[in-house]
Amino acid sequence: MNDRDGIADLLARRGVSRRALLKYATYLATVMALPPLAARAIAQGLAKARRQSVIWLSFQECTGCTESLTRSFNPTLEDLIFDMISLDYHETLQAVSGAAAEAARLAAMRENRGKYVVVVDGSVATKDGGVYSTNAGKTNLEVLKETAEHALAVISVGTCAAFGGLPHAHPNPTGAVPVSQIITDKPVINISGCPPIAEAMAGTIAYLITFGKLPDLDHLSRPKSIFGDSIHDRCYRRPFYDKGMFAKSFDDEGARKGWCLYEVGCKGPVTYNACATLKWNGGVSFPIQSGHGCLGCSEPDFWDNGGFYRPLSSSTSHPGAVVGGAVVAGIAVGGLGALLARQRRERAVRDLEAKEQERRS
Amino acid sequence: MNSSVDVEAAARNFLARTEEHLVSYLEACVHCGTCAEACHFYAASGNPKHTPAYKLVPIAKAYRRQKFPLAWLGLAPRIGPSDLQEWEELLFDTCTMCGRCTSVCPMGIDIASIVAGARQAFVAAGLGPKxxxxxxxxxxxxxxxxxxxxxxxxxxxxxxxxxxxxxxxxxxxxxxxxxxxxxxxxxxxxxxxxxxxxxxxxxxxxxxxxxxxxxxxxxxxxxxxxxxxxxxxxxxxxxxxxxxxxxxxxxxxxxxxxxxxxxxxxxxxxxxxxxxxxxxxxxxxLKRAGRLKLRPLTDSITYHDPCQISRRGGATEDARYLLEGFAEDFREMAPTGVYNWCCGGGGGVQAIGRAADLRHKVFKIKMDQVEQTGAGTMVSSCSNCRLTMDESKEHWKWGGGLASLVELLADHLESGGART
Amino acid sequence: MSLLEFARGPALEIALGAFAFGVAWRLLSLLALPWSRDRSVARPAAPSALAAAAGGFVRRMWPARPFRRSDLWVTLNGHVYHIGLAIVVFGLAQHIQFIKGLFGLQWPNLPTGLVSLVSVITLASLTVALARRVVSPVLRLISTANDYFSWLVTALPVATGLLAQSHLGARYETLLAWHLLSVALLLAWFPYGKLMHAFLVFLTRGETAILYRRRGVQS
Amino acid sequence: MSARVVVDPITRIEGHLRIEAQTDAAGAITGAYSSGTMVRGIEIILRGRDPRDAWAFAQRICGVCTLVHGIASVRAVENALDYRIPPNAQLIRNLMIAAQHVHDHVMHFYHLHALDWVDVVSALKADPAATSQLAQSISAYPKSSPGYFAETQKRLKNFVEAGQLGIFANGFWGNPGFKLPAEANLMAVAHYLEALAWQREVVQIHTIFGGKNPHPNFLVGGAPSPISIDTGGTGGTSATALNMAGLSQIRSVIGRMKEFVEQVYLPDTLAIASFYKDWFARGEGVGNFLTYGDFPEKGMDDPASWLVPAGAILGRDLSTIHPVDLTDPAQVQEFVSHSWYDYAGGKNTGLHPYEGQTNLNYTGPRPPFEQLNVEESYSWLKSPRWKGRVMEVGPLARVLMLYAKGHEPTRELAQYALKKLDLPLTALFSTLGRTAARTLESKIMVDQMSVWLDHLIGNIKSGDLAVHNPAKWDPATWPRTARGVGFMEAPRGALAHWIVIKDGRIDNYQAVVPSTWNAGPRDQNGQPGPYEAALMDRHTLYDPKQPLEIQRTIHSFDPCIACAVHVVDPAGEELMQLRVR
The missing domain is CATH 3.40.50 (Rossmann fold)
Structure with missing residues (x-):
């Protein structure tokens, strides 16, 4: 094993110049919202590092997060796994199956004890001892605890791993929980999204490797550089929102002219992600640009926020029954009140008449 | 304090007349205070307690107390003898039930009719000017x-x-x-x-x-x-x-x-x-039927609309019709008609001795109004107005003339009328 | 459950329930009381009860000439915040969506900038109304906790709505949650305090107008 | 002596799959058991929700076949509501589905399947010049210079020498099962990397129409992609993604797809296959094939216009196409005899999805465990059957169906490929037959994509901009109860979602997906599922510790286990049943 080989040497041998390295580093600095000077630090960091061991665990997931990562333009997946990280375990990408795959995971844990990074996609089933998701005969719960024990840090990619996601949606049939609920003694970075933007994942992994520390995180442990602003605040359709110009349906004049999608249920105002700035798949577009409102997929419990086509300002409850019941109850109590009032009144009238009688006699 | 004040009797008395409109009026007040400026007592005294809405406080409270859903928890508004005593003067001495506040109330609450009801309750409690x-x-x-x-x-x-x-x-x-x-x-x-x-x-x-x-x-x-x-x-x-x-x-x-x-x-x-x-x-x-033949009146006059006949009686125009073509120098006060300022003695206030001072102050408004018209005589068709004004006129040593519409007409009957 | 989820879901549901219950309770406990029948003979020219009530309702929108000097500004201010509230509640696209969600009704919205401007004016107008209540001896005397609380629950949604619209002071979801919670508070309080005048005004104006018009009083 | 070989996890697939194989003394597989080991319960989660939202939930069944469940879901709702979509929306969906097929098949071939056939380490020994010659002999692809292959080899070499093998660690390198010459291995490794870059562009079609990929957006009643050409104001260029720039980008992406499929994917498939002809003679499985049909020119209600027809082929008999009716309670049924579920009517009954029950009953060993009890229940997958028969779905079924129906381009292409490989038509009924079918299908679809795009542009030219039909968007317009089935051809095969709507909410939702058809366990009659049957068809393990042979055949199906297992009832209570009106 050649521990001394840095990435710069590898790149040089590959024919990649320092200039190209710096160019990539500058891009990364932009993605992670770092000052321009940081680009040099990233380049140096990348140049020095032995490839970071990464163990990628897949639990209750749909592989969308991995698929998204393969769409990363900067750094590309091939750059990532050839030049920056050593992806020592990843069920969807690794060559071997079965015992050999397990062995690779255990070897990486042994050789990089305390230094490897664990990436998790998918939530962790906890109900009934976790039988709802097993791998090599072990529950996800067990594998996560075992693998994370000597990890440097854990990155939860995707809303399932970060916040429970779809399996956690009501009524959460398998007792799915986010990784951060299991791993509490280690830094857990959440890169949410269903799936996350490729560059958000790749960029965060690169940051961790480069600086050897966690990026600035928001209150949900998400990198602020990606999740600092709401989609709404960065949306190119924001001026229409401010003017009150809304698409009323999906194919009306407003929709074709690119007006705000608030009324057709866009969750951009309460969704923190870089979709509107980084955009998707090489900056081609993002949901709002294509014409569908934001689903809010990088936020906890976005599945249970009252429906994707229900405008944010409308109530998520269906109060028909409650209101109907309340009206009936109100009528009953009001009627009773009026009845009592009538009785009180009649009593008072009788009382007055009696007194009158008394006075007259 | 006076232990002979029977609060319960007051409440019972009022309850006996709780009908939909009365309760609506009590519940609808938004405490906007607009009625204050409309009230001649407030206008004369500047005393916030003379705000018509304020005069209803005990009666509204008493009603709320009856219907309050949490009354059994002892949370209902409380009202005691001292409250009633405090309000006795407000309801009797400082309200002529002229309804000027009703005219101005943006909610359309007929305060005058509530006062009438409230007075009965107060009397039942053993209160009221002797x-x-x-x-x-x-x-x-x-x-x-x-x-x-x-x-x-x-x-x-x-x-x-x-x-x-x-x-x-x-x-x-x-x-x-x-x-x-x-x-x-x-x-x-x-x-x-x-x-x-x-x-x-x-x-x-x-x-x-x-x-x-x-x-x-x-x-x-x-x-x-x-x-x-x-x-x-x-x-x-x-x-x-x-x-x-x-x-x-x-x-x-x-x-x-x-x-x-x-x-x-x-x-x-x-x-x-x-x-x-x-x-x-x-x-x-009679006039419409041509059965009233009058000689013209040349003196300058103005007409005071009695509240119960004009503002709350709907006969505003009849008086003016009678004066038309008869009073050659007729001058309207401002405001007049249904918005006329009250004499200050209606609603029995005239009969309350202790209310005289305030009454006189109220008449000052009237005096000023008349003086603004420059008319020599103020004519009214209510002897209660006339009595109130006479007394106040004396109090102020005012020189203006006062007359009755009926007397004025009778004095100007053409002889040889349609007598049968 | 996040604050916003709570606000959009249970809070509004409870508030709407409280609102519906309160309105039904207060209206029925009122309307089911005995109605007095006026046995006096109406003037021959008296309009029908409905026409009288409608006419009276409109008439009391504006003070009669003799009262204008004292009431003009107060009435104007009252109109400003009442109309302002109506514009804000029924003009903003987001509010229309809220109403559509509940009743399925919708109509074209006003430009957001205009609604924001109206909100500011409304808030200013409400502030003037409060200031008057605090300063005027008459109003101070007749005001109760109900008045101040009702003012608060009316002004809060306007203020929080403005904050939410302008993304000022906190994250949008928090601001929106506050706004919705303040709306819930308004709805929940509405029928139990003086805000119920929004319903009662039809009764009181109408009934007094009927009383007066059958007497031939043109007031 | 017989042995139990357990392969768990099966990697380079979507999801969590476990294979247990019983081998005899010679290493031949005598019994195979396929087990899905993860459940989430999406159908339970879907209950009570707005049917218009269902696509987003259903789509998350899988992030690899990232749009298929979205399509099936919106079609199910549209079918239930008799909701017509505009022609443009149909074309947009066709383009998106076809892009998904081509993307998926290429990624499957290079990134999920190739390492079963390609020895990465052997590539280090290749001569770049010879590799270049080889490449140029099979294709006109411009990237085939010796320098290009030398660069790739250098990159690989440095990678291997750095000592961190990452995803290539512990590979079965050097296993005699690998038969490619070093040069072919190097070419394949180069194209592994090439395909990674290529696929990033392909998904941009989804991004333009659906906003992102994975998980592009869909819409009941059409497509959420308003066309902003000639809408006036700011509408022409930047209002929405479907503008001039977007359309021309789609055209250029289709061009690059076509180039890659024709010049790289197809030649590579034929070249690699030519070294593994023995794999055209095993791994057949059941010999029954099922398609639901897809890619309508006009609408789903016009089966004559579908590119892929619907039908069933039984016992390899291409002369008889049996009609398929997804609403017939006797045709599609799911069994749970060997699955961790219970049916109220007994574990051995079959239920049509409209009446589907999903009563969870985990009876497997407590984790951690070594071996499943295959005599009892052993999978979270159910066993779907068509008229009681085990059916294989997927590219092979589709190509056979197109072939049987006489689709000319398919016949030409199949005959061309078989001739190149010097194989009979029956060679398609095999492990590599599946892999080859995927390649052929990609070519057929990529050709069709240009046609659909032309039609879309033609419509726009003639002034038809509609992409969404608002008529039945409002739930108030819906009947009180409705039910429907939405079906499509996913890359992995026939997919259908059954929905029951009541009072504007989802009352029952059932998905029967391709990998459930293929990867399901034995049924009540002991009939093994297609995976199991295929593994039991002439497989001998060279080294039980290197289950290369199992990987090859399982990967030939392109498993998608998250799709296959998607239902669970947490409390085990009986699910609400559909009451047939």
Missing amino acids: DLLAAADSSRDHGSPLGLTAQKLRERMEWLADEHDVPIALDKPRAEILLTISSIEVMKYPESVVAMAKLLNHAGADWTLSSKGYEATNFGYLAGKADVARLMVERIVAAAEAVGAKTVIVPECGHAFGVLRWSAANMLGRALPFAVLHISEYLAQ
Whole structure:
């Protein structure tokens, strides 16, 4: 094993110049919202590092997060796994199956004890001892605890791993929980999204490797550089929102002219992600640009926020029954009140008449 | 404090009259304070307590207490004897039930009618100005607040007929019209009765007074004594029925008109078997029919709308119709008509001695109004207004003239009218 | 459950329930009381009860001439915040969506900038109303906790709505949650305090107008 | 002596799959058991929700076949509501589905399947010049210079020498099962990297129409992609993604797809396959094939216009196409005899999805465990059957169906490929037959994509901009109850979602997906599922510790286990049943 080989040497041998390295580093600095000077630090960091061991665990997931990562333009997946990280375990990408795959995971844990990074996609089933998701005969719960024990840090990619996601949606049939609920003694970075933007994942992994520390995180442990602003605040359709110009349906004049999608249920105002700035798949577009409102997929419990086509300002409850019941109850109590009032009144009238009688006699 | 204040009796009394509209009025007040400026008492005194809405506080509280859903927890608003005592003056001395506040209320709450109800509750609790209550009792016992018994009436009418050489029909067995009178007129402004007789005779009407029911002024109503109010109404109805009158004419007395024209049927629980007309309305009818021939009046005059006849009675235009083509120098006050400032003595306030000072202050508003018109004489068609004004005029040593509309008309009858 | 989820879901549901219950309770406990029948003979020219009530309702929108000097500014201010509230509640696209969600009704919205401007004016107008209540001896005397609380629950949604619209002071979801919670508070309080005048005004104006018009009073 | 070989996890697939194989003394597989080991319960989660939202939930069944469940879901709702979509929306969906197929098949071939055939380490020994010659002999692809292959080899070499093998660690390198010459291995490794870059562009079609990929957006009643050409104001260029720039980008992406499929994917498949002809003779499985049909020219209600027809082929008999009716309760049924579920009517009954029950009943060993009890229940997958028969779905079924129906381009292409490989038509019924079918299908679809795009542009030219039909968007317009089935051809095969709507909410939702058809366990009659049957068809393990042979055949199906297992009832209570009106 050649521990001394840095990435710069590898790149040089590959024919990649320092200039190209710096160019990539500058891009990364932009993605992670770092000052321009940081680009040099990233380049140096990348140049020095032995490839970071990464163990990628897949639990209750749909592989969308991995698929998204393969769409990363900067750094590309091939750059990532050839030049920056050593992806020592990843069920969807690794060559071997079965015992050999397990062995690779255990070897990486042994050789990089305390230094490897664990990436998790998918939530962790906890109900009934976790039988709802097993791998090599072990529950996800067990594998996560075992693998994370000597990890440097854990990155939860995707809303399932970060916040429970779809399996956690009501009524959460398998007792799915986010990784951060299991791993509490280690830094857990959440890169949410269903799936996350490729560059958000790749960029965060690169940051961790480069600086050897966690990026600035928001209150949900998400990198602020990606999740600092709401989609709404960065949306190119924001001026229409401010003017009150809304698409009323999906194919009306407003929709074709690119007006705000608030009324057709866009969750951009309460969704923190870089979709509107980084955009998707090489900056081609993002949901709002294509014409569908934001689903809010990088936020906890976005599945249970009252429906994707229900405008944010409308109530998520269906109060028909409650209101109907309340009206009936109100009528009953009001009627009773009026009845009592009538009785009180009649009593008072009788009382007055009696007194009158008394006075007259 | 006065332990004889029976709060429960007040509440019961008020409860006996809780109907939809009264409760709506109590519940709807938004405390905007607009009514303050409309009230002549507030305008005269500047005392916030004279705000009409404030005058309703105890009664609203008492009602809320009754219906409060958490009353059993002891959370209901409390109201005690001292509250009632504090408000006695506000409800009796500082409200003429003129309804000017009703006119201005953006919620359309008829404060005046609540005060009328509230007074009854207060009286039931053992409160109320003694002189006002005495006037009511006197009405009950002697047929009139000022002690004008049937016997005294007969003597008085006989004397007036002689004195003024005017036939005054009394106790005719049958008549088309039953004329009623106000004892104020009889005792203080007897010319007024004479004037009415002259006018009726001039028009050739078939009318009579009745010693069974003559007193139109209803102190039972003013003093919050429902039984007396009803009794007074019953007397007139009985008298009218006895003579078979189709019309009952109310003299120049505001509350008398209000009670008899708009409340009596409701007090009795049945429609009245006759029409009720204020004397000014009747005279307007005569004029329209060409049965009133008048000489023009050249003096400058202005007209004071009695609240119960104009603002709450709907007869605003009749007085003006009578003055039209008659009073050659007629000047309107501002405001006038339904928005006229009250004399300050209606609603029985005139009968409350302790309220005199405030009453005089209120009259100052009137004086200023009249002076602004420059008219020499202020004419009214309510003897209660007239009495109030006379007293206040004396208090202020005011030089302006005061007159009765009916007397003015009677004095200008062309001789050789349509007498039959 | 996040604050916003709570606000959009249970809070509004409870508030709407409280609102519906309160309105039904208060209206029925009122309307089921005995109605007095007026046995006096109406003037021949008196309009029908409905026409009288409608006319009276409109008439009381504006003070009669003699009262204008004292009431003009107060009435104007009252109109400003009442109309302002109506514009804000029924003009903003987001609010229309809220109403559509509940009743399925919708109509074209006003430009957001205009609604924001109206909100500011409304808030200013409400502030003037409060200031008057605090300063005027008359109003101070007749005001109760109900008045101040009702003012608060009316002004809060306007203020929080403005904050939410302008993304000022906190994250949008928090601001929106506050706004919705303040709306819930308004709805929940509405029928139990003086805000119920929004319903009662039809009764009181109408009934007084009927009373007056059958007497022939033109007021 | 017989042995139990357990392969768990099966990697380079979507999801969590476990294979247990019983081998005899010679290493031949005598019994195979396929087990899905993860459940989430999406159908339970879907209950009570707005049917218009369902696509987003259903789509998350899988992030690899990232749009298929979205399409099936919106079609199910549209079918239930008799909701017509505009022609443009149909074309947009076709383009998106076809892009998904081509993307998926290429990624499957290079990134999920290739390492079963390609020895990465052997590539280090290749001569770049010879590799270049090889490449140029099979294709006109421009990237085939010796320098290009030398660069790739250098990159690989440095990677291997750095000592961190990452995803290539512990590979079965050097296993005699690998038969490619070093040069072919190097070419394949180069194209592994090439395909990674290529696929990033392909998904941009989804991004333009659906906003992102994975998980592009869909819409009941059409497509959420308003066309902002000639809308005036700012509408022409930047209002929405479907503008001039977007359309021309789609055209250029289709061009690059076509180039890659024709010049790289197809030649590579044929070249690699030519070294593994023995794999055209095993791994057949059941010999029954099922398609639901897809790619309508006009609408789903016009089966004549579908590119892929619907039907069933039984016992390899291409002369008879049996009609398929997804609403017939006797045709599609799911069994749970060997699955961790219970049916109220007994574990051995079959239920049509409209009446589907999903009563969870885990009876497997407590984790951690070594071996499943295959005599009892052993999978979270159910066993779907068509008229009681085990059916294989997927590219092979589709190509056979197109072939049987006489689709000319398919016949030409198949005959071309078979001739190149010097194989009979029956060679398609095999492990590599599946892999080859995927390649052929990609070519057919990529050709069709240009046609659909032309039609879309033609419509726009003629002034038809509609992409969404608002008529039945409002739930108030819906009947009180409705039910429907939405079906499509996913890359992995026939997919259908059954939905029951009541009072504007989802009352029952059932998905029967391709990998459930293929990867399901034995049924009540002991009939093994297609995976199991295929593994039991002439497989001998060279080294039980290197189950290369199992990987090859399992990967030939392109498993998608998250799709296959998607239902669970947490409390085990009986699910609400559909009451047939």
